[in-house]
Amino acid sequence: MTEQQNTQPEPQGAPAAWRVVIVDDHAMFRSGVKHDIGARVQVVGEGEDVPTAVAAVLKADPDVVLLDVHLPGGGGVEVLKQVHATEPEMKFLALSVSDAAEDVIGVIRAGARGYVTKSISADELVDAIGRVAEGDAVFSPRLAGFVLDAFSGSIDVAAVDEELDRLSQREREVMRLIARGYAYKEIARELFISIKTVETHVSSVLRKLQLSNRHQLTRWATDRRLV
Amino acid sequence: MTTPVLAPAVPHRADRRLDAAWLAGVCSGLAVHLNWPVLVLRVGFVLLSASMGVGVIVYLVLWLALPLAAESPRAPGLEAARRGGLRTVQGPSRVPADLGAMSAVVLLGTGLLWFAQSAGFGLPSAALWPALIGTTGLMLIWWQADHIPTRSMKGLTGMRRWFAPLIAHWSRIVRILLGLLGLGTAVGLIVVQLPEMSETSRTLLVLAIVVFTLLLAAAPWIIRVRRSLTAVREEKMLADARADMAAHLHDSVLQTLALIQRQASDPKAVSSLARRQERELRAWLYGETAETGTVKAALVTAAAEIEDDHGVDVEIVVVGDRDLDQELRSLVQAAREAMVNAARHAGVDKVDVYAELDEGTVEVFVRDRGAGFSLDEVPADRMGVRGSIVERLRRAGGSATIRSAPGEGTEVRLEMKR
Numbered sequence: 001m002t003e004q005q006n007t008q009p010e011p012q013g014a015p016a017a018w019r020v021v022i023v024d025d026h027a028m029f030r031s032g033v034k035h036d037i038g039a040r041v042q043v044v045g046e047g048e049d050v051p052t053a054v055a056a057v058l059k060a061d062p063d064v065v066l067l068d069v070h071l072p073g074g075g076g077v078e079v080l081k082q083v084h085a086t087e088p089e090m091k092f093l094a095l096s097v098s099d100a101a102e103d104v105i106g107v108i109r110a111g112a113r114g115y116v117t118k119s120i121s122a123d124e125l126v127d128a129i130g131r132v133a134e135g136d137a138v139f140s141p142r143l144a145g146f147v148l149d150a151f152s153g154s155i156d157v158a159a160v161d162e163e164l165d166r167l168s169q170r171e172r173e174v175m176r177l178i179a180r181g182y183a184y185k186e187i188a189r190e191l192f193i194s195i196k197t198v199e200t201h202v203s204s205v206l207r208k209l210q211l212s213n214r215h216q217l218t219r220w221a222t223d224r225r226l227v
Numbered sequence: 228m229t230t231p232v233l234a235p236a237v238p239h240r241a242d243r244r245l246d247a248a249w250l251a252g253v254c255s256g257l258a259v260h261l262n263w264p265v266l267v268l269r270v271g272f273v274l275l276s277a278s279m280g281v282g283v284i285v286y287l288v289l290w291l292a293l294p295l296a297a298e299s300p301r302a303p304g305l306e307a308a309r310r311g312g313l314r315t316v317q318g319p320s321r322v323p324a325d326l327g328a329m330s331a332v333v334l335l336g337t338g339l340l341w342f343a344q345s346a347g348f349g350l351p352s353a354a355l356w357p358a359l360i361g362t363t364g365l366m367l368i369w370w371q372a373d374h375i376p377t378r379s380m381k382g383l384t385g386m387r388r389w390f391a392p393l394i395a396h397w398s399r400i401v402r403i404l405l406g407l408l409g410l411g412t413a414v415g416l417i418v419v420q421l422p423e424m425s426e427t428s429r430t431l432l433v434l435a436i437v438v439f440t441l442l443l444a445a446a447p448w449i450i451r452v453r454r455s456l457t458a459v460r461e462e463k464m465l466a467d468a469r470a471d472m473a474a475h476l477h478d479s480v481l482q483t484l485a486l487i488q489r490q491a492s493d494p495k496a497v498s499s500l501a502r503r504q505e506r507e508l509r510a511w512l513y514g515e516t517a518e519t520g521t522v523k524a525a526l527v528t529a530a531a532e533i534e535d536d537h538g539v540d541v542e543i544v545v546v547g548d549r550d551l552d553q554e555l556r557s558l559v560q561a562a563r564e565a566m567v568n569a570a571r572h573a574g575v576d577k578v579d580v581y582a583e584l585d586e587g588t589v590e591v592f593v594r595d596r597g598a599g600f601s602l603d604e605v606p607a608d609r610m611g612v613r614g615s616i617v618e619r620l621r622r623a624g625g626s627a628t629i630r631s632a633p634g635e636g637t638e639v640r641l642e643m644k645r
Contacts, residue, residue: 025313075314098513100305103314119505119540141579145544148583179544180592180638181579
């Protein structure tokens with residue numbers, strides 16, 4: 001990942017030490033993450049189940065919450081719900097050992113701005129935290145694959161009038177490149193657009209994923225028992 | 228390692244889908260089963276109902292005969308996390324009913340009924356009202372039976388266990404009482420219209436009608452008890468299978484741990500062992516039930532083998548799936564060869580593989596961010612790329628494009644029209 005190291009976004013020249021709360025029920029994992037990224041972000045709180053996580057997040061008011069999907073007390077989705085009830089702007093990056101579509105889509109629909117698996121490297125994690133903190137979305141190749149799966153199929157254009165219910169040509173291209181393992185910078189170069197535009201496309205896909213009532217998405221999700 | 232396939236114990240059969248139901252989900256269930264548009268079935272039932280109420284009777288029989296759509300078994304890790312309260316699971320979201328279509332069908336039904344009655348080939352008016360009121364009452368009661376969750380009854384004892392679901396909400400009692408009232412009225416109307424007969428046979432007949440009605444009203448519960456007995460037996464079998472599987476996995480984890488201890492001085496071997504074990508556990512705990520003989524399964528297997536043989540991470544994403552055939556087998560072989568090349572020559576520890584299968588085309592991308600090479604400089608005797616990827620695919624009727632430059636990494640794109 002040498003390339004990604006070089007391209008870490010450092011807005012306004014200074015490395016922004018994002019304030020992060022880590023939520024995970026395994027103390028070992030929390031300390032591991034802290035050890036890996038503690039030098040580059042500021043860990044301002046920790047939580048080990050839903051109540052402690054909600055309390056820690058509300059107390060510390062971090063830029064980003066690293067949220068485990070499986071958590072005692074109802075899971076990451078419950079933390080999202082409770083925090084967003086008082087702090088609707090709080091940004092969450094979901095982190096999980098499970099790659100099940102059910103969990104990925106579930107936590108995104110609940111309001112997380114990104115999803116990465118726990119095997120992610122420290123550099124990529126710091127990079128992802130930065131993106132989420134700046135209000136962008138973080139899509140792993142797998143999440144992009146799920147999105148393409150959910151929004152794919154023959155789209156009956158006449159029946160779909162809601163803008164929310166389908167991906168634009170450009171958004172589909174961006175998703176495919178993410179699924180192929182391209183970083184945002186590489187996507188920008190491939191499609192001759194700016195990185196900012198790539199981020200806009202990804203954020204817009206995230207919004208659609210969260211808000212769409214698209215029949216096919218619902219159907220796909222129900223088939224897999226999601227949503 | 229193959230992911231265990233927990234096949235349902237019964238072959239696929241029609242069921243009722245409450246998530247898209249207007250009434251009991253009979254039509255939406257049949258629509259899924261027969262792969263027909265649901266509206267056709269709904270209109271069909273309405274049309275049938277106009278001829279002496281046949282449609283209604285068929286609908287009611289199916290209501291009882293078809294079981295509710297069962298939840299498909301989840302991966303054990305997810306199931307365990309749900310039971311432990313580590314994650315929240317919303318039920319399948321209801322598809323909102325289309326009010327326009329619904330009122331159209333209701334109007335059609337009313338119109339047909341009125342037409343049949345006034346044209347004189349409907350039910351005799353003496354039978355019409357009891358039939359209407361009785362059916363409505365029966366449906367109200369049965370509808371309740373569908374919507375009382377069984378899960379919450381567990382853990383309660385004695386009388387509370389029986390009445391808890393009823394007193395959970397006042398509207399349930401009201402609806403059930405209304406339903407019983409409807410049935411009672413219908414029975415009353417029938418009894419009043421009975422022809423002249425002796426007192427004894429009249430009493431017996433009334434008794435028979437009342438018992439029959441009560442049995443009818445209780446039918447969903449009776450059937451549910453019978454079905455839950457079967458379900459318990461199936462669950463037991465599944466649990467046994469899972470226990471065997473868990474034992475097997477624990478064994479393999481122990482093996483891996485022992486191997487890691489013995490090879491602790493060789494970091495490469497250790498990480499390869501750990502990776503394989505992680506993949507196995509993850510596939511078993513959170514994986515979707517793996518199919519065999521599909522492109523996806525073949526690609527995933529190939530990726531796993533390369534992870535093991537070459538000590539790299541292969542991140543694989545597959546969108547869509549289809550069954551393997553001779554040509555697609557060649558495609559998978561070519562993709563595998565591309566992965567091997569990336570693992571061997573790129574000098575990186577991660578390879579991205581993305582496959583997209585839709586009706587017309589199958590595309591596979593294999594990408595690394597490694598050393599890359601200049602296509603012109605590949606010596607003619609190096610068979611890897613030309614022979615095993617480009618030529619192989621061309622023979623199978625596909626095409627391969629390779630994009631690479633020194634220092635830029637390599638991407639192999641395989642395409643096949645199907």
